[in-house]
């Protein structure tokens with residue numbers, strides 16, 4: 313899988329270009345040039361994980377880093393101080409923006425190239441993986457002329473893509489859109505984008521004060537980081553502007569709490585806040601090799617409790633030449649909350665956290681938390697349960713605990729119906745995989761391992777592996793979660809699995825937590 317370059321026949325300029333193009337083609341988000349004592353290792357980050365890409369001999373280390381620094385407009389005579397640079401270019405038809413950073417380490421400069429690829433944001437909100445219901449809610453939010461809509465999530469959760477997609481939708485001749493960002497991540501025609509520069513005192517708050525005198529209709533605040541920005545955002549939204557912004561929180565309830573912590577007054581917050589979209593990114597199952605299997609009893613109970621539906625089949629990761637360990641690309645899990653009158657009043661009145669949670673998640677059947685959204689996407693084969701459990705908070709299990717208890721389990725046929733009609737992976741995604749994942753060696757070499765992946769024996773052993781992982785790894789965890797958090801029936805672990813493996817994986821899990 314490691315790439316090799318011939319430095320005696322290929323000019324360094326071409327090698328650097330090839331590294332960048334190849335990384336873009338493989339949908340990498342970052343390229344790392346890691347200097348070691350005797351070599352330079354290049355790694356690329358795909359779907360959130362770093363993978364070894366190539367090893368460069370020490371002889372060429374300096375030339376290679378110098379070439380990257382030159383491209384990024386850095387000072388090539390300075391290697392003792394950290395530097396930042398950028399490369400703008402169109403590669404493979406994609407408008408690319410590369411942010412380059414150099415850091416002096418004991419074995420030379422470490423360079424990281426961050427590939428900012430906004431082609432996703434340009435494809436529209438409908439391609440971001442929202443369920444039909446959530447998509448409809450977001451359209452309703454965007455039709456509101458004033459108020460605040462927040463997109464929340466951790467760093468790297470795809471917030472920017474969602475916010476930019478929403479701005480694209482709002483970007484029309486008759487409105488004045490002004491953004492204040494740090495940094496301006498993507499230039500969009502028709503927008504007035506302002507870059508924060510705190511060195512000269514141009515911070516979010518300062519820009520926002522000026523923006524309000526520029527007759528805006530819609531304002532994007534890159535991120536609400538402090539109390540002053542939060543307060544100006546709220547003030548702007550109650551004086552007739554639509555404000556979009558992002559916040560570093562995980563779900564609706566923590567977002568409301570964070571804003572209150574930032575000293576935003578409750579009566580202002582309750583009247584300005586219109587919607588909260590929370591998200592996280594899950595690895596997407598490879599559509600070529602995912603393995604459909606019957607759901608086990610524990611999983612059936614979870615689906616019944618969480619969504620009120622009978623799940624029959626689920627999917628596990630397979631392995632093939634189109635993917636990395638069964639996954640390719642990522643998909644967002646989302647929670648979309650439109651603030652209704654009841655929630656508005658509750659925010660205003662400062663009701664108890666548990667009561668507010670009930671209002672948001674239990675009484676309000678339109679809201680599905682990240683766990684529920686993940687379960688739906690796992691059922692569709694877009695991701696798997698392992699990914700969902702890796703990403704959701706314990707809180708999410710609490711929130712669903714009273715939704716469908718023994719007394720009121722009723723199968724929500726509409727969800728089931730929707731799921732059956734969903735094409736699990738959009739066609740253009742499949743095409744993207746076909747066109748872009750190029751393995752230069754697999755075409756020429758018949759003994760290549762990626763071909764052997766289709767051997768029945770390998771396939772069967774993978775299947776067995778998957779079942780072991782399936783029953784031992786997450787199911788035990790799941791049983792505990794259900795027993796702890798969901799009242800009613802106690803669930804037993806399937807005793808057929810090997811106890812040793814169980815214990816070991818449970819230990820691993822405990823360590824991971």
Ligand SMILES: [Zn+2]
Pocket residue numbers: 598599600601602630631632633634635636638639
């Ligand atoms: Zn695959």
